[in-house]
Amino acid sequence: MNAANYLYLSALLFTIGAVGVVVRRNAIVVFMCIELMLNAANLSFVTFSRINGDLNGQVIAFFTMVVAACEVVVGLAIIVTIYRSRRSASIDDASLLKR
Amino acid sequence: MITSTTLVYLIALPLAGSAILLLAGRRSDKWGHLLATALSASSFFVGLYQLSLMLGRSNSERPITQKLFEWISVGSFKIDASLMLDQLSICFVLLITGVGTLIHIYSISYMSHDPDRRRFFAFLNLFIAAMLLLVLGDSYLNLYVGWEGVGLASYLLIGFWNQKPAYATASKKAFVMNRIGDMGLSFAIMIAFATMGTVSFSGVKEAVDHTSTAALTGIGLMLLVAATGKSAQFPLQAWLGDAMAGPTPVSALIHAATMVTAGVYLITRSNFIFDAAPTAQLLVVIIGAITLMFGALIGTAKDDIKKALAASTMSQIGYMILGAGLGPVGYAFAIMHLLTHGFFKAGMFLGAGSVMHGMNDEVNMRKYGALRKFMPITFATFGLGYLAILGVPPFAGFYSKDMIIETAFNSGGAKGIILGCVTLLGAGITAFYMTRVMILTFTGKSRWDDEAHPHESPWLMWLPMAILAIGSVTSGYLLSHGDALVNWLSPLFEHHGEHEELLSPMVVSGLALAMVAIGVAIAFVKYSRNEVASVAPTDVSIFTTIARQDLLQDRFNEAVFMQPGQALTAVLVKTDEAVIDGAVRGVGRVALGSGSALRGVQTGFVRSYAALILLGAVALVAAIWVVTQ
Numbered sequence: 021m022n023a024a025n026y027l028y029l030s031a032l033l034f035t036i037g038a039v040g041v042v043v044r045r046n047a048i049v050v051f052m053c054i055e056l057m058l059n060a061a062n063l064s065f066v067t068f069s070r071i072n073g074d075l076n077g078q079v080i081a082f083f084t085m086v087v088a089a090c091e092v093v094v095g096l097a098i099i100v101t102i103y104r105s106r107r108s109a110s111i112d113d114a115s116l117l118k119r
Numbered sequence: 120m121i122t123s124t125t126l127v128y129l130i131a132l133p134l135a136g137s138a139i140l141l142l143a144g145r146r147s148d149k150w151g152h153l154l155a156t157a158l159s160a161s162s163f164f165v166g167l168y169q170l171s172l173m174l175g176r177s178n179s180e181r182p183i184t185q186k187l188f189e190w191i192s193v194g195s196f197k198i199d200a201s202l203m204l205d206q207l208s209i210c211f212v213l214l215i216t217g218v219g220t221l222i223h224i225y226s227i228s229y230m231s232h233d234p235d236r237r238r239f240f241a242f243l244n245l246f247i248a249a250m251l252l253l254v255l256g257d258s259y260l261n262l263y264v265g266w267e268g269v270g271l272a273s274y275l276l277i278g279f280w281n282q283k284p285a286y287a288t289a290s291k292k293a294f295v296m297n298r299i300g301d302m303g304l305s306f307a308i309m310i311a312f313a314t315m316g317t318v319s320f321s322g323v324k325e326a327v328d329h330t331s332t333a334a335l336t337g338i339g340l341m342l343l344v345a346a347t348g349k350s351a352q353f354p355l356q357a358w359l360g361d362a363m364a365g366p367t368p369v370s371a372l373i374h375a376a377t378m379v380t381a382g383v384y385l386i387t388r389s390n391f392i393f394d395a396a397p398t399a400q401l402l403v404v405i406i407g408a409i410t411l412m413f414g415a416l417i418g419t420a421k422d423d424i425k426k427a428l429a430a431s432t433m434s435q436i437g438y439m440i441l442g443a444g445l446g447p448v449g450y451a452f453a454i455m456h457l458l459t460h461g462f463f464k465a466g467m468f469l470g471a472g473s474v475m476h477g478m479n480d481e482v483n484m485r486k487y488g489a490l491r492k493f494m495p496i497t498f499a500t501f502g503l504g505y506l507a508i509l510g511v512p513p514f515a516g517f518y519s520k521d522m523i524i525e526t527a528f529n530s531g532g533a534k535g536i537i538l539g540c541v542t543l544l545g546a547g548i549t550a551f552y553m554t555r556v557m558i559l560t561f562t563g564k565s566r567w568d569d570e571a572h573p574h575e576s577p578w579l580m581w582l583p584m585a586i587l588a589i590g591s592v593t594s595g596y597l598l599s600h601g602d603a604l605v606n607w608l609s610p611l612f613e614h615h616g617e618h619e620e621l622l623s624p625m626v627v628s629g630l631a632l633a634m635v636a637i638g639v640a641i642a643f644v645k646y647s648r649n650e651v652a653s654v655a656p657t658d659v660s661i662f663t664t665i666a667r668q669d670l671l672q673d674r675f676n677e678a679v680f681m682q683p684g685q686a687l688t689a690v691l692v693k694t695d696e697a698v699i700d701g702a703v704r705g706v707g708r709v710a711l712g713s714g715s716a717l718r719g720v721q722t723g724f725v726r727s728y729a730a731l732i733l734l735g736a737v738a739l740v741a742a743i744w745v746v747t748q
Binding site for chain 2: 038041042043045050111112114115116
């Protein structure tokens with residue numbers, strides 16, 4: 021199977037994720053879109069690893085997963101806290117820095 | 120030259136007094152004035168001791184030096200801080216310390232009610248030390264230190280009562296106008312160093328022979344500028360009248376007897392330069408002649424007794440400068456007039472202080488009158504000083520002033536006749552205004568305010584006045600008896616052939632006395648016969664109005680220097696604000712403006728930030744793609 025197809029899929033997933041981040045207001049959805057983008061990147065790394073025939077890409081994919089896990093922990097904590105204080109998970113409501 | 124180890128005490132004693140009084144502060148309030156007077160007196164006795172030593176040596180061995188320390192040493196250029204005492208300096212040393220001590224004694228009583236009397240004595244001692252350094256320095260650079268020192272002391276003492284804004288302004292004015300003169304002295308030193316490579320008196324004297332006339336003229340002119348500043352000569356004379364803001368002993372010591380004569384000392388000390396630079400010497404004479412008339416004319420219109428005496432001082436120093444400008448024949452007479460003037464003018468100033476002391480510090484002579492009966496001693500001492508300044512024989516001024524008039528007449532040609540006539544006329548005007556002072560103050564009807572209770576001053580005040588009065592009676596005779604002072608000073612000055620005599624001494628004395636008699640007579644007719652108004656009349660001639668305003672000297676300075684200066688400052692301030700401040704503010708404004716324009720991007724919405732990050736990332740990738748393609 022042509023390795024380029026994986027890359028196309030990766031680009032597609034990344035675009036979906038990016039568009040999701042920009043257009044959706046719900047923090048949980050934005051969060052899932054970010055996960056989508058990270059995993060799109062992981063897919064690219066793994067594909068490049070396969071194409072080049074070494075394991076560098078695979079290793080970096082692991083790193084990305086660790087970072088993503090951390091990010092989920094911190095991010096969810098923030099979202100929960102915001103939800104508790106504001107009774108809303110809309111990221112447009114959390115624009116206090118402007119004022 | 121003989122070296123000495125005791126010269127330094129002349130300066131060290133009063134300097135130590137000043138330091139102790141200033142550092143000890145209020146603790147020395149009780150005894151500070153006594154210490155200062157004792158130290159000034161001991162300096163006088165050191166001077167007398169030096170004089171006795173000097174008298175015991177032959178003419179050529181009289182000058183002595185003392186090296187204090189190596190001051191400047193750069194490669195081959197060396198200047199020592201060293202002192203030199205010769206026949207000229209000893210005259211000044213004795214005048215400064217002698218009159219200075221008398222004025223210290225006088226001030227003990229005069230300033231007794233002033234809470235800051237200790238500070239006053241500290242400054243007086245500082246002045247004595249600085250003035251002694253001025254006359255004892257063996258190079259122009261050492262002289263310059265003393266020159267600045269007396270300027271400082273003068274500033275501090277004029278503004279001694281600086282809680283009054285007008286007095287503080289007067290001291291500032293004196294300081295600023297003196298700076299112009301000081302600049303002249305520093306230029307003279309620089310020219311001397313550049314052309315001769317030395318600044319010591321002996322070195323410059325030797326180098327004169329192989330120095331261009333242009334350089335010598337330049338040095339001479341700059342020295343003259345210095346002398347006009349310190350000695351209140353035209354055109355830098357305007358500060359002296361205002362300097363009377365200081366306590367009266369200060370006016371007597373600094374602004375009559377000693378400091379203002381520093382210019383005469385400078386010119387006499389630099390005789391070798393002026394003898395070799397005829398242009399500069401001629402200008403010295405002209406300045407002297409202008410100032411002696413200038414001061415005399417101002418003196419005729421002043422109602423403030425101290426300002427009248429200040430104008431008289433200006434005029435008498437004009438005589439000295441003129442005498443010093445007449446070359447080798449005139450130097451000794453200039454110094455003689457300086458010494459006799461030191462006695463009679465200091466005596467008269469102290470007399471004026473005594474009158475003020477008895478009259479609630481009133482200085483307006485129109486509020487005096489009939490004080491002869493109430494202050495007999497002041498009247499007698501002032502009167503002797505008056506006779507001395509008039510030049511009535513056998514009082515001091517007769518010998519010294521007539522000598523200058525005679526020398527002026529005999530200086531040859533049209534110059535001699537003009538100068539002679541100016542000095543004669545000056546003598547007549549001097550007689551007029553001094554008689555006016557006498558009549559307004561001591562005779563006629565009383566015109567005091569009701570609260571005035573005139574009384575004679577305590578003995579601490581009249582004793583110095585009496586001693587100075589004795590000096591004003593005898594000093595002229597003693598100094599000119601057998602040409603004592605002329606012979607004493609003669610080793611210092613070049614000698615030239617005798618001038619032809621235009622007028623004999625008898626004729627000159629007769630003319631001078633006639634002028635004096637006319638001046639006195641006019642004053643009597645004008646002020647003794649008629650009632651004197653206690654308020655200055657306003658319907659007076661334009662000449663009186665101008666003379667009352669010091670011949671418009673302040674107006675002139677304001678119009679020619681101050682206002683253009685202020686305009687220049689205003690332009691510079693505007694330029695500073697518009698260009699330099701404008702540039703700085705412009706940078707700030709650009710940063711602020713661009714910041715507020717860019718602030719719109721910061722919406723606070725996470726999604727717009729995310730979009731921007733995405734956009735940036737895409738742009739970055741696109742850019743890399745384009746570059747690597």
